Amino acid sequence: MNRLAVELPGLSLKNPIMPASGCFGFGKEYAKLYNLSQLGAIMIKATTLETRLGNPTPRVAETPAGMLNAIGLQNPGLTKVMENELPWLEQYDVPIIANVAGTLTEDYVAVAKSISQAPNVHALELNISCPNVKQGGITFGTDPVVAEELTRAVKEASSVPVYVKLSPNVTNVNEIAKAVEAGGADGITMINTLLGMRLDTRTGRPVIANVTGGLSGPAIKPVALRMVYDVAKQVSIPIIGMGGISTIDDVIDFLSAGASAVAVGTANFVDPFVCPNLIEQLPEKLDELGYKTVSEIVGRSHRL
Amino acid sequence: MIKQEQMQVVNQQQIATNIFELTLIGQLVLDMKQPGQFVHLRVSDQMEPLLRRPISISSIDKETLEFSMIYRADGRGTTLLSEKKPGDQVDVLGPLGNGFPIEKIEAGQTALLVGGGIGVPPLYELSKRLVEKGVKPIHVLGFQSKDVVFYERQFQELGETHIVTVDGSHGHKGFVTNALEILEDDFAVYYSCGPTPMLSALEKMYPDKKGYLSFEQRMGCGIGACFACVCETTEETEADYVKVCSDGPVFQSGVVRV
Numbered sequence: 001m002n003r004l005a006v007e008l009p010g011l012s013l014k015n016p017i018m019p020a021s022g023c024f025g026f027g028k029e030y031a032k033l034y035n036l037s038q039l040g041a042i043m044i045k046a047t048t049l050e051t052r053l054g055n056p057t058p059r060v061a062e063t064p065a066g067m068l069n070a071i072g073l074q075n076p077g078l079t080k081v082m083e084n085e086l087p088w089l090e091q092y093d094v095p096i097i098a099n100v101a102g103t104l105t106e107d108y109v110a111v112a113k114s115i116s117q118a119p120n121v122h123a124l125e126l127n128i129s130c131p132n133v134k135q136g137g138i139t140f141g142t143d144p145v146v147a148e149e150l151t152r153a154v155k156e157a158s159s160v161p162v163y164v165k166l167s168p169n170v171t172n173v174n175e176i177a178k179a180v181e182a183g184g185a186d187g188i189t190m191i192n193t194l195l196g197m198r199l200d201t202r203t204g205r206p207v208i209a210n211v212t213g214g215l216s217g218p219a220i221k222p223v224a225l226r227m228v229y230d231v232a233k234q235v236s237i238p239i240i241g242m243g244g245i246s247t248i249d250d251v252i253d254f255l256s257a258g259a260s261a262v263a264v265g266t267a268n269f270v271d272p273f274v275c276p277n278l279i280e281q282l283p284e285k286l287d288e289l290g291y292k293t294v295s296e297i298v299g300r301s302h303r304l
Numbered sequence: 305m306i307k308q309e310q311m312q313v314v315n316q317q318q319i320a321t322n323i324f325e326l327t328l329i330g331q332l333v334l335d336m337k338q339p340g341q342f343v344h345l346r347v348s349d350q351m352e353p354l355l356r357r358p359i360s361i362s363s364i365d366k367e368t369l370e371f372s373m374i375y376r377a378d379g380r381g382t383t384l385l386s387e388k389k390p391g392d393q394v395d396v397l398g399p400l401g402n403g404f405p406i407e408k409i410e411a412g413q414t415a416l417l418v419g420g421g422i423g424v425p426p427l428y429e430l431s432k433r434l435v436e437k438g439v440k441p442i443h444v445l446g447f448q449s450k451d452v453v454f455y456e457r458q459f460q461e462l463g464e465t466h467i468v469t470v471d472g473s474h475g476h477k478g479f480v481t482n483a484l485e486i487l488e489d490d491f492a493v494y495y496s497c498g499p500t501p502m503l504s505a506l507e508k509m510y511p512d513k514k515g516y517l518s519f520e521q522r523m524g525c526g527i528g529a530c531f532a533c534v535c536e537t538t539e540e541t542e543a544d545y546v547k548v549c550s551d552g553p554v555f556q557s558g559v560v561r562v
Contacts, residue, residue, distance in 0.1 A: 022530070023525075023529065023530060024529055025528065025529040025530070025531070028528075029525070029527045029528045029529040029550065030527075030529065032305075032306060032527075033306060033527075045531075051544065053534075053536075053544060053545060054531060054534065057521060057522065057532070057533070057534065057535075058521075058522045058532075059522070059531070059532045059534075060522055060523070060524045060530070060532040061522070062353060062354060062355050062381075064352050065351040065352050065354055066354060067354060067355060067524070069524065069530070069532065071530070071531045071532065074531045074534065074545075217351075217354055218351045218354070246351075266354075268525065268529070269355060269356070269524045269525040269526075269529075269530060270346070270354060270355060270356065271308075272308065272397065272525070272527065273308060
């Protein structure tokens with residue numbers, strides 16, 4: 001028996017650790033550093049119907065224990081992802097979670113319909129939470145009615161389970177979580193980045209060309225953990241937790257708060273080997289805490 | 305091949321105002337292929353500052369397994385780096401990116417090397433390699449003022465060297481382009497690293513020459529995954545965009561829209 005294994009809708013994970021969307025491209029760069037088959041899954045970079053070139057640079061800025069980014073969903077577009085990126089990833093024994101983004105409902109539906117048919121795409125991650133595009137993205141993720149309708153539309157179009165990625169930039173994340181569950185979501189991934197900004201103190205100018213960006217990294221962990229903990233009480237669908245995870249203790253905390261698996265984002269930039277390192281450390285940490293399997297630890301904070 | 309290694313500080317010294325030269329030792333040096341590549345450093349094992357710092361390689365010695373970097377300590381990260389002492393460890397990811405192609409020039413030919421400020425360091429290893437190959441280098445190096453000029457003697461030992469300062473406190477007064485206007489342009493290839501306006505001016509000055517330019521851009525991952533450091537390309541380039549970290553930092557002139 002594999003004590004790290006996790007079963008989720010559409011996903012048989014050999015371990016609960018995966019790189020988060022937008023922090024891992026389509027895997028090619030990290031494949032030069034380690035065997036991607038070690039990973040629980042891979043959340044590939046957001047894919048839109050058309051090619052997108054993203055926002056002007058600078059697109060990143062460092063902040064205390066974190067970073068801001070405003071990449072703006074740069075990606076080669078659905079056709080190239082289907083023709084080049086996904087077939088290339090087939091050489092690895094790892095399920096792909098395809099992050100789907102768009103401007104209009106029709107865009108999301110079209111991408112979902114097509115990309116869900118790729119043989120190695122085992123689930124979709126519906127991106128209704130990107131804070132860095134003017135239309136689409138977060139505008140779908142801040143209104144429960146709109147979020148529910150989009151989820152339903154994508155769910156109908158997709159041939160694999162649909163996870164919805166929630167934004168923390170809302171007054172009540174529970175409302176959105178319940179709405180996407182009602183819309184038929186098979187799971188939730190959370191959280192996307194927190195909207196923030198940094199100024200050049202000397203000139204008063206924003207450091208990021210887009211003015212604002214999404215905050216990620218260890219700085220946002222407490223916010224993410226609180227939201228996972230709250231949402232886990234409100235919904236019965238599984239959660240993949242993310243937001244500032246960089247150490248094995250962070251992994252344990254998110255699992256304890258109710259996440260069934262976790263994604264690692266910004267930490268990949270700090271230590272490109274962070275995912276395989278965390279996977280290696282997990283059994284030892286379970287021993288130390290006195291648990292046999294990952295499943296035993298999921299949601300334990302709610303059972304105290 | 306990109307590796308991650310805890311490398312040891314061999315030497316750290318200040319060589320001009322806020323300019324430091326840092327030498328590290330380790331196996332990773334054996335993987336350094338081209339002049340103009342860079343390394344991505346963690347300056348602290350704390351969460352602040354969090355991200356790595358991309359620093360260009362200024363010289364490589366495969367026999368001693370040492371390499372050097374010259375950098376300006378002007379932010380929190382590089383200031384912390386400047387406090388490292390011999391014996392300290394530094395987490396190095398590298399070598400990264402594509403450097404200056406020395407195979408694009410023949411022995412006996414002349415190369416023009418143009419550097420601006422903290423863009424000067426990678427030209428040092430480049431010049432050493434060119435000299436080894438039998439190429440004659442001409443260096444035109446621009447700095448803000450006399451107090452931040454470095455490596456003048458080291459470049460002179462390799463070939464003809466012109467120093468330019470914006471305030472005229474050392475060498476020619478003005479920008480490197482002012483000095484280039486009075487030089488004869490009988491060189492085969494030019495190589496440059498420095499601020500983008502300088503690179504742009506060079507492309508305009510030498511539209512018919514073969515040139516290789518090293519660009520700078522804010523980076524996240526340093527390996528091509530995060531799309532932070534993309535640059536727009538010109539119409540003549542097939543790709544819609546290039547990433548400075550993994551497609552560059554060195555590009556042939558005319559590829560990046562400047």
